[in-house]
Amino acid sequence: MDLIQELNLGSTAELMITVLVVFCITQAFKTTSLGNHYLPWIAMFVGVIAGIVAVAATGDSNYVASGVMGLLVGGFTCGLFDGFKGFKQIGGTK
Template sequence: MDLIQQLNLGTTAELMITVLVVFCITQAFKTTRLGNHYLPWIAMGAGILVGLVATATTGDTNYLSSAVMGLLVGGFTAGLFDGFKGFGGIK
């Protein structure tokens, strides 16, 4: 998460909101019948949406940076490698 702050993609408040919500969404999807190989992609999509909402909530106007921050948080939360492993059929 230090990478996100070093790149100045979002404030600490936006980062914490995004991490918490994306983690909860990811954990909720783990309990469904949906295959786990879709989980990283769902987490990254949710990260983008949550990042945008967090930016609007905190009154910031840098939406592109927040979308990138959400994408990275979603990837970190679900395990980015698992997404490529599931997409490519690698076992």
């Protein structure tokens, strides 16, 4: 998460809100019958939305940077590698 703060993509409050929302929603999706290979993509989508909401909640105006922050948080939360691994398995190669 130091990368996000070094790139100045969001404040600590925005980062914590985004991490909490992404983690909770991703854990909720794990209990559904949806395949786990979709979780990283769902987490990144939720991260973008949560990043934008976090900016609105803190009164900031840097929506694009917070969207990127949310994308990175979603990728970090689920493991970006898992998304590519799942996409590769859907294509038929293992």
